Structures are given as C-alpha cells and as structure tokens.
Amino acid sequence: MRGMRTVRNAHHRIVQAPAETVGALLDRLSSPDDPLFPTPVWPAMVLDRPLGPGADGGHGRVRYRVTAYEPGRSVRFDTTDDGIGTGFHRFDVEPLGPGRCRISHVLEVTMGARAFALWKLAIQPVHDTMVEEAFDNAERAALGSLPHPPARRSPRALFFNRLFWARPAAVSVPAGARLLHEAVGRPDFADAWRMPLKPGMDRDPDAWRHVLPFPVRGQATQELLVGKDASHLDFRSSVLLDEDSVTLSTAVRIHNTRGRLYFTLVRHVHPYMARLMLWRAHRRLAFATRPSGERNGPVLV
Numbered sequence: 001m002r003g004m005r006t007v008r009n010a011h012h013r014i015v016q017a018p019a020e021t022v023g024a025l026l027d028r029l030s031s032p033d034d035p036l037f038p039t040p041v042w043p044a045m046v047l048d049r050p051l052g053p054g055a056d057g058g059h060g061r062v063r064y065r066v067t068a069y070e071p072g073r074s075v076r077f078d079t080t081d082d083g084i085g086t087g088f089h090r091f092d093v094e095p096l097g098p099g100r101c102r103i104s105h106v107l108e109v110t111m112g113a114r115a116f117a118l119w120k121l122a123i124q125p126v127h128d129t130m131v132e133e134a135f136d137n138a139e140r141a142a143l144g145s146l147p148h149p150p151a152r153r154s155p156r157a158l159f160f161n162r163l164f165w166a167r168p169a170a171v172s173v174p175a176g177a178r179l180l181h182e183a184v185g186r187p188d189f190a191d192a193w194r195m196p197l198k199p200g201m202d203r204d205p206d207a208w209r210h211v212l213p214f215p216v217r218g219q220a221t222q223e224l225l226v227g228k229d230a231s232h233l234d235f236r237s238s239v240l241l242d243e244d245s246v247t248l249s250t251a252v253r254i255h256n257t258r259g260r261l262y263f264t265l266v267r268h269v270h271p272y273m274a275r276l277m278l279w280r281a282h283r284r285l286a287f288a289t290r291p292s293g294e295r296n297g298p299v300l301v
Contacts, residue, residue, distance in 0.1 A: 023072030085111030
C-alpha cells in the first residue's frame with residue numbers, strides 16, 4: 001500500500017547462563033513476578049490470562065495477542081489494533097552451548113507515514129530502552145548481578161517517560177488515613193490526591209519518608225504522617241498506601257488572623273504544590289526500584 005513502511009527492529013544479547021535458566025524467565029512474562037519487563041519505570045506487560053496462545057493484552061498503549069509460544073524458547077505477539085501498525089514482536093532464547101545462550105527481541109511492523117514519524121520521534125527510543133533493560137533484568141536474574149553497566153536511558157526516552165507519566169487525581173480524604181484524622185480532627189482545610197502504584201513499587205510507607213521534605217510525625221502499617229507546627233497554622237500530610245494506589249492527603253488547622261490571611265494566598269498554590277510533590281515522589285521511587293533491591297548508579301528522572 002502506498003505510503004506504508006515496514007519497520008524491523010532487532011536486539012540481541014549473549015548471556016553467560018544456560019538457555020534453560022533464561023528460558024524459564026521468559027515463561028514468567030506478564031506474571032505477577034515477571035522478572036523481565038522493566039517495571040515500574042516502564043509500563044508492565046499485562047495479559048488477560050496466563051502466557052499462551054490467545055492471551056490478549058499489551059503494555060501501555062500497545063495492544064497485542066499471543067499467537068505462538070514454545071515454553072522456555074520463544075513467544076510471539078501480534079498487534080491487535082492500529083495504534084502502531086500491523087505486525088508482531090517476539091522474544092527468543094537460543095542455546096549457544098553449555099552455560100551460554102542468546103536472548104533476542106524482534107519487532108516487525110508495517111505502518112503508515114504518520115505512525116512511522118511517531119515511531120522515529122518517540123516510540124523507538126522508548127522501545128529500545130525497554131528492550132535493553134529487559135535484557136539487563138534477564139542477566140540479573142540468571143547471574144545474580146549485572147556483569148556490566150546497565151542500559152543507558154537516552155534523554156529522549158526519559159523525556160517521553162516524563163511526559164506520559166500518570167498525573168495525580170483529586171479524591172476525598174480517605175477514611176483509612178487514620179493518623180491524619182487523629183492529628184487534625186476538624187481541619188479548616190483538607191484535600192487529597194491519588195496516583196496508581198505500578199507493579200514493583202514499594203508499598204512500605206517508610207520508603208516515602210526519604211522523598212518527602214517534611215518532619216515525620218507518625219507512621220502506621222500503611223500510612224506515613226508528616227507535618228509542621230507554626231504560630232499561625234499547623235499542617236499535616238498523610239501518605240496512605242494500598243495494593244493499587246498512593247494517596248497524599250493534607251489537613252490544615254488555622255490559629256489566628258495571620259494564619260487566615262496567609263492561607264488565603266497559599267490555598268491557591270497548595271493544590272499545584274501537592275500534586276507536584278506527589279508526582280515527583282512517585283516517579284523518584286519508581287526509578288529507585290531495582291530487581292532484588294539492586295541499585296545501579298544514580299537515579300536519573
């Protein structure tokens with residue numbers, strides 16, 4: 001068809017581990033303990049059933065279906081919508097002798113001119129980074145550590161990662177924010193913002209104390225309370241975590257006329273600052289996550 005282009009993008013890596021070891025990792029794609037897909041920095045692979053022919057799903061906005069699967073060796077996904085074009089991507093593990101194998105990822109898609117321009121501008125740098133980080137994860141899991149520096153995240157990949165990162169949504173202060181309710185029973189002002197937690201992100205409130213710039217006032221199993229007291233007003237902010245989301249709630253108690261005048265101005269800025277603080281903390285914790293707690297160099301976000 002006129003104006004159509006076929007893109008073929010291939011990545012390969014030699015792993016100093018048996019094909020059976022790396023192939024077993026491939027078999028866990030899309031599972032709750034998927035060791036390959038580089039979450040939570042990048043979107044997780046999610047399928048509507050266990051890995052096998054007919055399983056539908058995708059990662060992010062890319063949708064596909066499993067059309068071929070050889071356990072421990074190969075899996076192929078065919079596109080199911082026109083988002084990126086018509087074609088497939090596949091993972092393969094090839095034995096290269098005792099204790100050595102090659103892991104490969106090949107994408108082959110036919111797309112129109114607009115999709116091709118988007119591929120070159122935005123999708124390819126993200127795709128290339130995700131695949132190389134998946135290979136890093138394969139080596140970490142198979143060998144116990146990464147025998148070389150981790151894959152580099154290009155500035156363009158990081159730009160689009162930042163651009164499409166989830167944004168906080170306004171919600172009611174959750175009833176589960178017990179420490180906040182106990183600290184400020186009848187606030188003069190309260191609001192709350194929520195973000196989804198990605199697979200692999202830490203659900204322990206203690207992890208959040210290092211990314212929030214306020215004194216800790218209390219901690220429970222699922223909640224961290226921070227805040228400050230002043231002569232004109234006090235505030236408390238609660239970070240509440242569950243299996244699916246994190247909620248940042250703030251409650252303010254005003255003491256006097258100076259506090260009311262001060263907060264008349266601050267309340268217009270506060271929603272922006274609260275959203276920004278939650279967004280930055282959320283993203284920083286996602287980027288700090290490494291398989292098995294391993295950290296490789298600085299966290300660049």
